[in-house]
Amino acid sequence: MLAQLVPAPPVYDPGGLTCSIDDFAVADPDLWASVGVDLLREVQREAGQRGAAQVVVVCGHQDHAKRAALDNCALTIASEWWVKALPDGRSAPT
Numbered sequence: 904m905l906a907q908l909v910p911a912p913p914v915y916d917p918g919g920l921t922c923s924i925d926d927f928a929v930a931d932p933d934l935w936a937s938v939g940v941d942l943l944r945e946v947q948r949e950a951g952q953r954g955a956a957q958v959v960v961v962c963g964h965q966d967h968a969k970r971a972a973l974d975n976c977a978l979t980i981a982s983e984w985w986v987k988a989l990p991d992g993r994s995a996p997t
Contacts (some may be wrong), residue, residue: 904924904926904927904942905924905925905926905927906922906923906924906950906958907922907923908920908921908922908923908950908953908954908955909921910925911956911957914922914981914982915957915958915959915981916918916938917957918956919955919956919957919973920944920953920954920955920956921956921957921958922930922946922947922950922953922955922957922976924943924946924958924959924961925960925961925970926958926961927939927943927961927962927969927986928941929942932968932969933968934976935948935955935968935969935971935972936940936971936972939969940972940975940976943958943960943973944975944976946958947976958978959981960973960978961966964983979980983992
């Protein structure tokens with residue numbers, strides 16, 4: 904897990920620092936409900952002590968076990984990113 908305190912992007916602006924959590928993973932999807940939840944709760948506690956007003960966690964749309972763990976920790980979806988690969992860096996037809 905990588906967690907860092909950063910200024911909040913305007914879309915999330917809670918009036919303070921954001922603890923941005925990326926590359927958050929567990930060894931086995933079955934561990935999200937236990938180890939994943941425990942790790943996230945500890946990071947939230949530590950981030951709050953360091954002045955963060957919120958956490959933002961990156962999670963893939965199809966990562967159901969991780970999404971359930973985030974929900975268990977009372978996180979909510981703020982946004983989703985939609986992407987499309989473009990061949991050779993050129994614009995693709997719509």
